[in-house]
Amino acid sequence: MASTVIPVNQAPSQKLNYLNNGHSLKSWLLTTDHKRIAILYLISVTAFFFLGGFFAMLIRLELLTPQGDLMQADTYNKVFTMHGLIMVFFFLIPVVPAVLGNFLVPLMIGAKDLAFPRINLLSWYLYVTGGILITHVMLTGGVDTGWTFYSPFSTEYTNTKIVEAGLAAFIAGFSSIFTGLNFIVTIHRMRAPGLTWSRLPLFIWANYATSLIMILGTPVIAITIVLVAVERLFHLGIFDPRLGGDPLLFQHLFWFYSHPAVYIMILPSMGVISELITCFSRKRIFGYKFIALSSIAIAVLGFLVWAHHMFVAGISLYAAMIFSFLTFFIGVPSAVKVFNWTATLYKGSISYATPMLYAFGFIGLFTMGGLTGLFLATLGIDVHVTDTYFVVAHFHYVMVGGVLMGYLGGMHFWWPKMTGRMYPEAWAKLSALLVFVGFNLTFFPQFILGYVGMPRRYWQYPPEFQALNVLSTAGASILAAGYLLPMIYFVWSLRYGKIADANPWHAAGLEWKTTSPPPTFNFDETPVVTWEAYNYDEIPPWERRAPVAR
Amino acid sequence: MEHEAHNPALRHHFADAQQQKNAASLGMWLFIVTEIMFFGGMFCAYLVYRLAHFNAFAAGSQQLNIWMGAINTSVLIVSSVTVVLAVKAAEAGKRKVLVGYLVVTVLLGMTFLVIKGFEYREKFEKHHVPGPTFNFTDKFDDNGKQIPVNPKEAELFFSLYFAMTGMHALHMIIGCGLFSVLAVLAWKGHYTPGYFTPVENAGLYWHLVDIIWIYLFPLLYLISRHS
Numbered sequence: 001m002a003s004t005v006i007p008v009n010q011a012p013s014q015k016l017n018y019l020n021n022g023h024s025l026k027s028w029l030l031t032t033d034h035k036r037i038a039i040l041y042l043i044s045v046t047a048f049f050f051l052g053g054f055f056a057m058l059i060r061l062e063l064l065t066p067q068g069d070l071m072q073a074d075t076y077n078k079v080f081t082m083h084g085l086i087m088v089f090f091f092l093i094p095v096v097p098a099v100l101g102n103f104l105v106p107l108m109i110g111a112k113d114l115a116f117p118r119i120n121l122l123s124w125y126l127y128v129t130g131g132i133l134i135t136h137v138m139l140t141g142g143v144d145t146g147w148t149f150y151s152p153f154s155t156e157y158t159n160t161k162i163v164e165a166g167l168a169a170f171i172a173g174f175s176s177i178f179t180g181l182n183f184i185v186t187i188h189r190m191r192a193p194g195l196t197w198s199r200l201p202l203f204i205w206a207n208y209a210t211s212l213i214m215i216l217g218t219p220v221i222a223i224t225i226v227l228v229a230v231e232r233l234f235h236l237g238i239f240d241p242r243l244g245g246d247p248l249l250f251q252h253l254f255w256f257y258s259h260p261a262v263y264i265m266i267l268p269s270m271g272v273i274s275e276l277i278t279c280f281s282r283k284r285i286f287g288y289k290f291i292a293l294s295s296i297a298i299a300v301l302g303f304l305v306w307a308h309h310m311f312v313a314g315i316s317l318y319a320a321m322i323f324s325f326l327t328f329f330i331g332v333p334s335a336v337k338v339f340n341w342t343a344t345l346y347k348g349s350i351s352y353a354t355p356m357l358y359a360f361g362f363i364g365l366f367t368m369g370g371l372t373g374l375f376l377a378t379l380g381i382d383v384h385v386t387d388t389y390f391v392v393a394h395f396h397y398v399m400v401g402g403v404l405m406g407y408l409g410g411m412h413f414w415w416p417k418m419t420g421r422m423y424p425e426a427w428a429k430l431s432a433l434l435v436f437v438g439f440n441l442t443f444f445p446q447f448i449l450g451y452v453g454m455p456r457r458y459w460q461y462p463p464e465f466q467a468l469n470v471l472s473t474a475g476a477s478i479l480a481a482g483y484l485l486p487m488i489y490f491v492w493s494l495r496y497g498k499i500a501d502a503n504p505w506h507a508a509g510l511e512w513k514t515t516s517p518p519p520t521f522n523f524d525e526t527p528v529v530t531w532e533a534y535n536y537d538e539i540p541p542w543e544r545r546a547p548v549a550r
Numbered sequence: 551m552e553h554e555a556h557n558p559a560l561r562h563h564f565a566d567a568q569q570q571k572n573a574a575s576l577g578m579w580l581f582i583v584t585e586i587m588f589f590g591g592m593f594c595a596y597l598v599y600r601l602a603h604f605n606a607f608a609a610g611s612q613q614l615n616i617w618m619g620a621i622n623t624s625v626l627i628v629s630s631v632t633v634v635l636a637v638k639a640a641e642a643g644k645r646k647v648l649v650g651y652l653v654v655t656v657l658l659g660m661t662f663l664v665i666k667g668f669e670y671r672e673k674f675e676k677h678h679v680p681g682p683t684f685n686f687t688d689k690f691d692d693n694g695k696q697i698p699v700n701p702k703e704a705e706l707f708f709s710l711y712f713a714m715t716g717m718h719a720l721h722m723i724i725g726c727g728l729f730s731v732l733a734v735l736a737w738k739g740h741y742t743p744g745y746f747t748p749v750e751n752a753g754l755y756w757h758l759v760d761i762i763w764i765y766l767f768p769l770l771y772l773i774s775r776h777s
Contacts, residue, residue, distance in 0.1 A: 113563035115573040181580045189573045190564075219584045223591035227713065235681040236709040238595055244603050244703040253591050521563075 017420070017517040032117035033520055035418070038103035040124050045099060046487070048090040048131060051138075053480065055083035060442075060473040068460040076459035077144035078160070084147030085165065089172050090131055092403055093261060096268035097179055097214075098127070100410045101207045103418060105183055107511035107518060108201050110192025110527045115185040116178075123178040130172030137165045146457060148258070151239040151250040155231040163232055166225040173218045173225075176264075180214030183207050192510070194529035201509055201533050202291050206271025209295035213260045213267075213302060221257035224250065251313055255306035263302040266366075266398060267295055269406025270337055273359050276409050277341045278534040279507040280356035281348025285534050287340040294333035301330040311382045320379055327377035334370055338363060353505075354428040358409030361436050365401025369394055372447065387457075390450025396443045408435070408486065413507075416500030420517045421493045427485060434482030441475025508534050559745045571747050578751040582758050585721075589762055592714050596769060599706055606703030609690035610711070611773035613678065618669045619771040622662050623763065629658035630760045633753045640746035645739060648749070652733040655756065659726040666719055673708070680709045693776060711770055718766060721759045728752050 018035045022028075028036060058079045062070040071079065102120065106113050114120050137143060143165045145154045154162050187208050191200070228250070230236045237243040239250045278285050285291060307315055307323040341363060350356070372394040375381050385391065416422050445468040450456075454465050461469070503512040514523050531538065557567055564570040600607045636651035677685040686701040686708075732752055735741070741749055 111563070115563075116577060117561075117563060119577075177584055181577055181584070184580055185573050185577045188576060189569060215580055215584050216587055219588035220591050223588050226717070227591070227595070230713055234712075236713055237680065237706065238709055238713065240706075242702060243706045243709070244599070244606070244700065245706055246598065246602075249595060249598055253594065256591075526565075 015515060016519060017515060018520045019419070019517050021520045030121070032113070032121055034102050034106055034114050034117065034120055035518065035520075037120050037124050038099050039418070041094065041098040041102060041127070044124075044128055044131060045091060045095050048086055049095075049483075051135075052083055052086035052091055053483065055079050055086065056476065057480065059083060060476045062459055063461070063469045064473050066461050066463045066466050066469075071459070073459050074144060077146070077457070078142035080457055081143050081146050082138055085134060085143070085169070087399075088147055088261070089169050090127075090134065092265040092399055093176055094127060094172075094179075096272065096403070096407050096410070097183070097207060097210055097264075098123070098175075100203075100272065100407070100414065101183065101210075101268060102179070104414065104511055105186060105204065105207060106190070107417075107514065107522055108204055108509060109187065109190060109195055110510050110523065110529065111186060111190040112521045112523070114182045115190060116182050119178050120182055123175045123182070126171050126175035126178070130168045130170075130175065133164060133168035133171065137161045137168065148254065149228065150254075151228065151231070151247045152241075155228055155239055155250075163229045166229050170222050170225045173222050176214050177218045180211035180218075183211040184215070187211075192527050192529055195510075198289070198292075199529060199532055200292075201271075202274035202285065202288070202295075203268075203271035205292040205295050206267045206274070209299040210264050210267045212296075212299045213264050217257045217260040217264070217303070220253060221261075224253040224257070227253075248310070248314055251310050252307070255309045256303070259306040259309065260299075260302040262395075262398070263298055265403045267298060269362070269403045269410075270295070272406040272410035272413075273341060273362050274337075275507075275509070276355045276359040276413055277344050278536065279413070279505055280353060280359070281345050281350045282536045282539075283344055283348040283534070284532070284536060285340065286343035286346075287336075288533065290336055291340050294336045297333040298330065301326065301333070305330055308377055308382075311379060312386050324377050324379050328374060331370060331374055331377075334366075338367055338370075353412075354423075354425060354432055355409045355413035357429065357432040357436075358405045358412065361432070362402060362405040362409065365397055365405065365439070369397030369399075369401055372397065385450050387455055388450035389446040389454045389456055392456050393443045393446035393450060396446070400443070401439055405435070408432075411486075411490075413505065414511075415490065415493070416504045417511055417516045417518070419494060419497075420500055420515075421497030422500050422504065423486075423493045423497060424489050427489045431482050431485040431489075434478055434485065436482075438475050438477070438479030438482050442472050442479055443475070445469070445471045445475075506539065508536055508539070557745050559740075559747075567745070574747045574751060578754050582754060585758055585762075589714075589717065592710065592717065593765070593769075596710050596714070599710065600773075603700070603703040603706065605690045605692075605697055606699040606701075607707045608692070608774040609688055609697075609699045610678075610686070610704045610707035611771060612691055612775065613676070613686075613688055614711070614771050615669055615672055616771050616775065618665050618672075619767055622665050623767050625658050625662050625665070626760045626763050629655050629662075630757055632658065633756045637746070637750055637753050640736070640741050640749045641743055643743045645736065645741075648741065649733055649736045652729050652736060652749075656726050656729045656733065659722055659729070663719060663722055663726075666715065670712075673712075678708050680705045680712065684708070690774070692774065714766055714770065718759065718762055721762070725752075725756050725759050728755065 018033055028040065031037060031040075058071070059076075062068065062076060062079075068076065102114070141160055143149070143158075143160045143162060145158055145160070145162065149162060149166070187200075187204060227238045231238055231240065237245055239245045239247050241247060274285055274291060305323055305327045307319060308327045311320050311324075372390070376385065376391065376394060412423060412428055449465055449468050449472075452465070454461050500516045502515050504516070505512070510527055510529070511518075513527060560567050560570060564573065632651045632655045636648055636655065639648040639651055673679055677683055684701075684705050686699075686704040688704075689696040689698050729752060732749060736749070
């Protein structure tokens with residue numbers, strides 16, 4: 001297979017690469033290199049993750065006891081709102097596309113950069129601006145409507161900074177739109193010679209589908225935010241029932257974006273899993289076309305199910321039945337992926353490096369989260385568990401057990417490519433274990449709590465629910481440890497980690513054909529692709545086993 | 551870094567100028583899709599509320615100044631023609647003609663905004679601005695039959711009117727700014743027959759804002775208008 005010549009006489013991290021090509025602050029803050037922008041995003045997204053996690057910690061501390069004793073009810077409303085706003089808009093939506101996608105999309109398709117590098121930088125600045133605004137909101141009283149800011153509470157009755165928080169989300173939304181636009185144009189127009197659509201890595205297909213959702217859905221939340229702001233500031237009553245308006249219109253407009261938003265979160269992570277499963281079972285993916293097209297199917301179908309968030313809001317029963325059916329239907333392409341990943345494992349040569357542990361975790365936890373989504377799609381069950389902890393558990397299983405585990409698996413897998421260093425494998429495995437155990441201990445009890453009737457967003461609860469809540473909080477502390485450890489060892493590895501060569505995992509994919517870290521323009525010469533994706537069967541026998549990172 | 555001579559506008563991550571042009575065009579079309587989704591939310595609100603409160607919407611629509619609306623519509627259509635002519639001038643390398651058409655486009659855009667300003671003032675004078683000053687006593691003239699309407703529902707119509715035309719006007723202002731910048735750059739000779747992509751793509755933006763108005767005008771101004 002064609003490959004780029006990589007000089008072997010220099011330690012890769014000493015050669016000129018994107019990290020040491022300019023050391024000044026200006027060379028970082030005014031960079032147009034997609035890899036540097038990915039690192040900028042990595043730092044800011046991680047900061048917001050821990051900020052959102054801080055609010056989660058406050059929630060779990062309050063819920064240790066049945067009484068509302070740690071904070072007042074209004075404060076609790078602000079705490080869970082900030083947790084949701086920060087995690088949704090400033091972590092989950094950007095994380096995989098802006099960090100891994102920005103870094104890898106040009107590399108995986110053999111391009112020198114994204115189509116619009118300056119717009120890419122603008123995306124990051126928009127993200128940071130939104131982040132500064134939401135931080136300011138947090139420091140000056142917060143918002144108490146829940147991240148879903150339903151009218152009329154948000155448009156009329158709350159006294160908190162809705163317009164400013166809305167502006168923060170609006171600006172962050174444009175960051176998202178420009179990233180999606182950049183990816184679509186790049187994937188269409190800048191693939192290396194010979195790289196046809198059916199030879200693309202599935203991570204690219206996943207980001208492409210995600211980008212379609214980003215550009216079609218995000219503008220709708222943008223206009224919804226504008227209408228809420230306009231109603232608050234200028235008394236233009238759009239959702240006001242006294243004027244013949246309908247608060248349900250708010251919910252329709254809000255969920256028209258916010259449901260596809262969850263597919264923005266999960267699809268790139270699913271793309272990561274396809275990359276991990278193939279590398280660590282040394283096999284071609286089973287059902288490439290099915291996985292690729294299922295991403296597109298999820299993107300399309302994702303726009304047709306939004307009212308499953310409104311089954312008890314007052315929509316007609318017939319509408320509810322249609323949305324329920326469509327919601328069941330969207331489980332099919334997701335299940336197709338899980339089955340195909342499992343089939344890829346079959347008769348594969350499986351090894352258990354940390355990225356693969358996260359991939360296994362993803363498959364199990366996402367399946368649980370997805371199946372409980374089907375329970376919620378069932379109208380009769382939903383009436384019983386809506387607005388309870390059952391829903392909270394469901395979406396944390398898919399968001400944390402799904403998105404976050406895929407992200408962590410990807411970060412460990414591509415860390416050597418991004419930094420030229422290996423992370424310490426033993427500590428990484430320990431962290432993966434802590435994350436898995438901590439996660440399940442935190443959120444499985446919440447399924448039970450929800451089923452027996454504990455409502456969400458309440459700061460106190462009947463005493464008989466305490467035992468399960470204590471388990472949940474205990475799990476959260478273990479989970480926190482599992483997240484803090486990678487922070488420490490990743491940073492440690494930058495200085496003391498084993499130096500990685502171009503392809504420490506012997507993985508397929510164009511990104512592994514250039515040095516670790518890559519040079520600024522990615523490839524010394526543009527690759528010409530003549531092979532299918534995941535061509536692990538063409539790798540020489542002596543390289544067939546994925547080396548376990550030491 | 552040594553490399554062969556090329557158009558100074560070619561950015562180095564592209565293989566050639568054609569790839570850059572194709573990328574820029576696709577990017578602009580995708581942005582236009584996002585704008586359509588953005589306005590789409592308000593059109594959705596309009597659809598829902600017009601179905602629910604037709605009489606009030608018709609009554610409100612009949613109170614809008616149809617002459618100002620119609621003049622504005624023709625101003626915008628002419629401005630789209632000048633945009634097309636600007637692109638053709640750029641393609642032909644006629645710098646002064648290009649600058650001329652860009653400037654005329656900006657002037658037409660500003661004309662639109664001025665007329666809009668007069669319209670808004672008229673709304674203010676007739677107490678049709680939603681909020682504490684709102685007062686609507688007109689009826690829906692249904693072919694001579696005067697049907698009274700709920701003034702609250704009429705206020706909803708005017709809320710949507712201001713939200714939709716206001717958002718459109720904001721996009722017009724951005725468009726005028728964009729074309730002013732283009733006019734300055736064109737005067738300085740940035741655009742040649744080999745490279746005039748920004749003129750084309752900005753033209754696409756202007757056409758989009760025009761088309762949005764083409765939808766707004768009948769939906770807002772022409773509900774149940776009869777000769």
